[in-house]
Amino acid sequence: MGGFSYKDIYIEDGRSVLEVNILPEKNCNFDCIFCPIGRAQNKVDTQKSFDKMDSSLRELEKKIENTKAELIFINSKGEAFVNDKIDDIVDLIKGRGLPVRLFSNGYLLGKDEYMKIANKCDEVVGELKVVTEEDFQKAQRPIKGYTLVEYISNMVTFNKQYKGKFIFEITIIRGYNDDEKSIRKIKNIINEISPDKIIIARMDDKRFEKKLGIPDERFVEISNALLNI
Numbered sequence: 001m002g003g004f005s006y007k008d009i010y011i012e013d014g015r016s017v018l019e020v021n022i023l024p025e026k027n028c029n030f031d032c033i034f035c036p037i038g039r040a041q042n043k044v045d046t047q048k049s050f051d052k053m054d055s056s057l058r059e060l061e062k063k064i065e066n067t068k069a070e071l072i073f074i075n076s077k078g079e080a081f082v083n084d085k086i087d088d089i090v091d092l093i094k095g096r097g098l099p100v101r102l103f104s105n106g107y108l109l110g111k112d113e114y115m116k117i118a119n120k121c122d123e124v125v126g127e128l129k130v131v132t133e134e135d136f137q138k139a140q141r142p143i144k145g146y147t148l149v150e151y152i153s154n155m156v157t158f159n160k161q162y163k164g165k166f167i168f169e170i171t172i173i174r175g176y177n178d179d180e181k182s183i184r185k186i187k188n189i190i191n192e193i194s195p196d197k198i199i200i201a202r203m204d205d206k207r208f209e210k211k212l213g214i215p216d217e218r219f220v221e222i223s224n225a226l227l228n229i
């Protein structure tokens with residue numbers, strides 16, 4: 001096993017999107033208890049080499065040609081920045097004249113070396129799932145020394161200097177951030193980060209939906225409150 005994997009091409013806002021995962025297995029700086037990919041053996045926030053990268057880059061080039069994709073979305077099994085070929089991947093896509101959207105949990109966006117890579121992308125997605133330090137440590141189980149305060153300030157720092165479209169995805173999770181106090185906190189965080197677009201999501205993975213899912217009515221209420229600030 002190794003190399004990149006792809007989702008079937010789909011249309012979003014009239015554009016055909018090619019979604020590519022550039023990590024052969026989970027490599028993340030967090031180990032969230034609700035991670036859809038599963039448990040991480042080792043958490044990582046430095047770059048490393050993966051097998052089959054040359055052939056994967058050639059394959060990506062072919063896919064771009066064959067699918068006539070209009071946007072390439074790098075959405076990986078974990079944190080895409082840790083693939084040491086990410087810069088080449090972004091350059092390859094940009095070299096074909098196509099826009100790139102990069103998904104990150106957002107923690108590394110404050111680090112210079114990763115910020116430079118993200119700055120080359122037309123769209124960057126960062127996310128938020130919990131709003132207290134305790135929940136961050138317990139539910140997202142990040143690398144030792146990470147804090148929620150730094151997490152948010154990394155995204156704030158990034159977006160202050162970023163010229164592209166910053167998309168902030170907030171997942172509403174029952175028992176973690178669905179109460180009024182949390183919603184007020186999230187509003188403040190949105191104001192601090194000042195994203196270009198907000199996406200409100202909820203746990204839709206069947207394994208976690210029963211325990212962490214939000215009923216439709218409450219989800220609509222929270223979405224309206226957060227999207228209309």
Ligand code: SF4
Pocket residue numbers: 028029030031032034035036037077078079105140
């Ligand atoms: S940040 Fe995303 S990929 Fe990483 S452990 Fe959490 S849910 Fe999984």
